[in-house]
Amino acid sequence: MRLYALVFLLSVLLPLNKSLLGGLKFHGGEKPIVQRTSYNVFGTRSVSFTNKFDIEFNISLYPTTEIGYIIRIKNEKSNRIYNLYYDAQGDDYKFEFNEEGKDNLIYARIARKELINLHWFKMKLSFDLVNDSIKLTIHNRKFGIGNVDLPNTYYPIVLFGKSDHIIDVPSFAIKDLSIGNNEKYIFPLKESEGSIVYNKKGQAIGKVTNPEWLINDSYHWRYKTSFKSKSVAGTNYNPKKKEFYYFNDDSIYIYNVRSGKTEIKVFDKKCPVKLILGTNFIDVKNDKLYSYEVFYEGQYHGATVASLDLNTYQWTPETSQQLPTQLHHHGSFFDPDKQQYTIFGGFGSMHYSKKFFTYDIENKEWRNRDGFSGDFLSPRYFSSVGYLKEKNSVYIFGGMGNESGQQTVGRRYYYDLYKVDLNTKKITKCWQIPWNKDNVVPVRGMIVLNDSCFYTLCYPEHFSNSYLKLYRFSLIDGSNEVLGDSIPIHSDKITTNANLYYDDQLNNLYATVQEFDDDIASDLKIYSLAFPPITADEIKSYSKKGMSIAAMWMIILASISVLGIVYLVNKKIRQRRKANEAGLATLHDADGKVKALTKPNSIYLFGDFMVRNRNNKDITYLFSAKLKQVFCLILQYSAEGGITSQRLSNVLWPGRPAANVKNSRGVTINNLRKALGELDGIELIYEKGCFKIIQTNEFYCDYVRCLELISNHDFDESREELIGIITRGKFLKHSDHELYDSFKEKMEQKLEPILLLEIEKSFHAEAYQTTIDLAEALFGIDPLNSTVLSYQIKAMQRLKMTEEAMIKYQAFVIEYKNIMGTDFPHSLKSLS
Template sequence: MPLIITIYSLISLIFGFTPPQSSLPGGLKFHGSEQAINQRTSYTIFGDNTKEFSDHFAIECSLSLYPTTEIGYILRIKNRESNRIFNLFYDGQGNNLVFKFNEEGKDNLIVAQMNKDELLNRQWFKMKILFDLKSDSISLAINDQLFSVGDQKLGSTYYPIILFGKSDHVIDVPSFAIKNLTVESTETYSFPLLENEGNLVHDIHGNPVGKVSNPDWLKNYAYHWKHQVSFKSQAIAGSGFNPKKKEIYYYNRDSIHLYNVRSGETKIEVFRQKCPVELILGTNFIDTARNKLYTYEVYYDTPYDGPTVASLDLDTFEWTVESYEQLPTQLHHHGSYINKTTSEYTLFGGFGNMKYSKSFFSFDLTKREWAKPEDFTGDFLSPRYFSSLGYQQENNSLYIFGGMGNESGEQAVGRKYYYDLYQVALGTNQVTKLWEIPWENDNVVPVRGMVLSNDSTLFTLLYPEHFSQSKLKLYRFSLKDGTYKILGDSIPIISDKITTNANLYFDAGLNNLYAVVQEFEDDISSELKVYSLAFPAITSAELSDFPMDKSDTKLWQILLLCASAIGIGYLLLKKKKPVENYTAEQISIEATPRTEKTSRENSIYLFGNFTVRDRKNRDITYMFSAQLKQVFCLILQYSSTEDGITSQHLSNLIWPDRPADKVKNSRGVTINNLRKTLSELDGIELIHEKGHYKIIFHQEAYCDYMRCLEIASSHEMDVVRDEFAEIVSRGKFLYLADDYLFDEFKEEAEAKLEPVLLVELENSFVTGAFQTTIDLAKAIFNIDPLNEVALAYEIKAMLKLKAHEEAKIKYRAFAIEYKKVTGNEYSRTFTSLSN
């Protein structure tokens, strides 16, 4: 008996321990009445299972409201043992936000009126509903305000079915989101909502528990930059962000566009009197204390005696002249920051008149004049432009990161890219070089804006400005030693003009990063694009690490091994097999996947995520814009034919609505950009002969798709079957490429592969290559998710590898998917498949 108790204790200890939950952003957004009925989100916390609660139970979560729809039902609570249904109704149409807790079809029980501005300017606030079965009362807590109702005759035991969003006939749903969901009674059920795909919701231990339809997983918002809005101006324009009003401005001399990042509303104000400053670069800053936008030009190349600084009152939209001063030189791409305490706006560095600058200039908002601060002491800070600046009020310090220039400041000497960080103590003007890191990738420059999240980390956007079609990527650097990570995906930018610029902003209330990209077409007209990313941003590995983290720590692996050993010992002691209890919510847990070989240089991968690596084995996928990817894949698709794709056919597919003269120019520019990008690889050639485009791979280059076709048509499959399985198990062909232009290419590839996969599936099993069988089955499921042959062979291969539990779970997952797609129960039994 003591031994049994010890084993139970150890099992409780090990299985009670879960890997620490990260601070990754999570949550589930609900599509409401802004969408068609069949596209609205519905979430059942416990799926088809019903829990039994005694004494009490509480539903708690963080709630976020969206202005898209302002009325509807947030959740309903049914009771399996009675016909009583309670619901929570939200109404955001008036001056206050109103939450009504009702007994459905009978009576309103609680009315909670909340301050509209307070809640809508916060990304998240707490909501809790408590059913006290002992006192027959129900309590509703919203943002720490408590409301209660008694005498509800709830009974001593409750069997709740808890549904968020659309439910049965209740289709009026507001647009909202939840995260950190818990249901607490004598046992606590926690749901971090850290999924990024799928219709199953997992508890904190990674077990599938609930079901959701039409989910919008918020974790994706922390990786994928979301395009919010675009504006165009035919005149020179500038842009800025007002964190106090949560507005992005895009203005020229005649008018200003305002975009509210919280509500999504846009409006335009036409000035009664045009901006008095003649705009050259549209440089500007926002003074939130005075609620003014200041536009300024530091230098004019031609004689000019007009105003150089003017302020725009953001309440009245009236301009006021502030200064006529000019600085000694033009300063393209200077860094800048505003000190609200001293009412000074300071800029650093820049490029103009064939020189790089290392000077600081400050504009005093009170005195309305420019001044050059006293000399700075300490470490040498070389002349540069394209630097990123950030100010930290806690230590009254300025941080300067990166850029390019040289020690002499003379453009003729040539330029050097800097990957260093300086701290400038503004009280003493002491400059301290914190670090300089080696850089082995393509040279990049930062945008002007820097976000300092705390005393240890900085964020900025970096991009190779020397490419015409480039990509902005978000980097997180340590202030201590310069170690960094790349977060999120990328943002396209066309950087042909020196006036093109980008900026990074952070809204602490909404917990969002905003990238504002302004692309100039001809030094006068420009387009402004606004993108958002949830904060904290995450890496590609973090995007898909829940519920199954494929990079578990050694500690967790050791604990699992210990658990297995103890479990075996326990089974030997008990001498009986545990009862199998699989639920419809369980998901597929595959046998250990094949370890993918390191990606090679001069390679292009089309299975899984589209990936390109250059001759130095660097990932240059970011260089392929959406259009370059379209053109490349179309040419590659037709390269398997004798001639390739005609210029006319390519133009009709990519630019179907453009006039012929403009199409020719666009095609020429795009083909040149594609050739330039492909020149980063050895052994790949884009040729144009007799009006046809074609891509040729030589021995030095590798394309997984071309190699796959080569293997499939060979007669040596027994030798290269493992290589074939490795290629196709990398992922679905052109995964995440949702453009309709790729549909035919996908269909052709899958039509060629599926019969080969089915033959090799059987051959691999017959020859005892069971892991290869599993890999090939996965590839078949990417083409046909309901392929029963693949299911049978995968289950049999798992059983051969002693992965009995995984095989059963795979069967259940297939049966669930089968019913969801066909509406019918899957008729074949596990035993019949395994035999």
């Protein structure tokens, strides 16, 4: 193996040494008892320490459940047990270290504001066996007690989370655990799967039940929540308040990423700006959101910039000034010290722009920021822009456009980076790189964290259905790599947009995807990814064998002289990759709860269309819009004996000459057979003049399984399976072509009466969470069903979800007014 292969391996594994990665998250009181997390650090192994020992770890606290026991320490040689109890109810964090069943030994009270923005902080328990004292250290705050009567030699059994009869567990996570004195047991807790825990040397020590390994959150984008608006809406993130905003002219959704809770505020007075694109920026220092539109077609004399006070939610018009032209997909940055917001580039009036326009908050006016010198920066849109406050410099990456700025000349994709020094107004071209993959554009947001690299999301905007991928680019030479998995995006409209945000306190990246169907109504989805993100190769290297960072570096260093070891390491990684791809993947709901398991050889039509091959790899990308249409048509008619070739042709290629249609149909059918060839248990056949799909038990389709379940009206044993299918999302969720209409309608006609019956049954059986889940599925069929709303509101109130019930009611009222044009006639109290 050549030396460059070793260098590449070093560069790939280097990010693994970052202390922010990994951790073990504990499920607490938000889960049923059987699903709560329990971690026995030493398992069946007996260990002992003389004179002293410490238990030290990093801890992260979650708001989901803020009360319960974090750790228990037993002694094999005595009946004395110590525990650490945590209570975050109220304004302070309270920690009580107790001798279990006897007395409180240490009481620590820390102001919430001191810890709330610390994603991780140190916690340490020190046992001085000679001087009979115990100390508790929490983020550099020390608490202690003496005269505890400790043995000179201690045989600890260390338990985190649920253990024995102790079932009150908070939501928390730990990592970098070490126990001992001069001789320490060190547990990085960076496994990606399994219930066996390994120490730093790679030895299997200890066991955990119901774990959530956080290393996966650095690779898999986690879906958080989604919102809808029937009118034009804008979105943004406030890192100070940890809130996402999704606003239109009459209301705003406020989603807190820390608590996972959503509020909705209806404005007393509508936004003074007539929203066209929903563009906006946030002044964090003054708690204001600014909505702006740069240009209007025709006569418009209203406000073009307005500020929203994020404490009172009152709008204030700022200016009515317009720019000379519309600027779709411009880049932007905000200087909080100068109180200036600057946009760059954009597309409008058949031209690409290369101008900088700055809005001055104090003077309430736009001005052309000119006078730049240096390298030529061609007109473009879809550029990614990042601002370095410390150096008062801006980086501009990529986009589309041309040197003349005229659309009629044609456009080209750019893969270049420019640095703009705002002090000297000098533009410097940093690099331009070749691109041999599908053409992509970046999102507006660029995260520049240091002088070496930046992060942005890229996607091929010229495909209706594609994927956003996170890239890390070198600022020095443009070398890059893809991090994390991908995020689906439907980009038929020019108003569709995505963005990337970074919260350095929570160590999280956030992505927003706002999809438009008609340039007015939009859906917003929010995703999160733990920082720093990792590559596909890196996530696979965290195998269930628990290879430690130290062990990997020893292997790598040894490989410099013994290249054969490198080969063995690569071979093992490939084997693990193959094993991982053959495993089951999980789907999560907005709260991160496991909703369903994806299966090999499967196709999902509820929610996002998805296809998994025989190795459980996602091969949805093989199914173009046309292949998806053909598959769904044939599947729909297969139960009736199939669909004739003539009918298939008339639906898919109406009005086309027969000869042309025959050729197109043949190519499409062959491509569909090729794609389905990646799965076992399913086959597309042509029999008696009809195309139809046949399948065996090896193949799974949620649509087919749903029909099987609802055909049996007494499905008590399979109720949870049905709920798992329908709560994945609306049937053919993003499939809006008219040829799907009858398919959707027939499915909804079969589902609705059964679900209405089941929602009533579940409520009277006091299965309130099931009632809520069924209601969401029914709203996908009939969004204005007041009976369903009543059941959902009452179920939420029975579960003490008072705030959620209020939000649901307010959202329903707004939706009702938008569609019906009149006020909803029932109060929240009348539905309770």
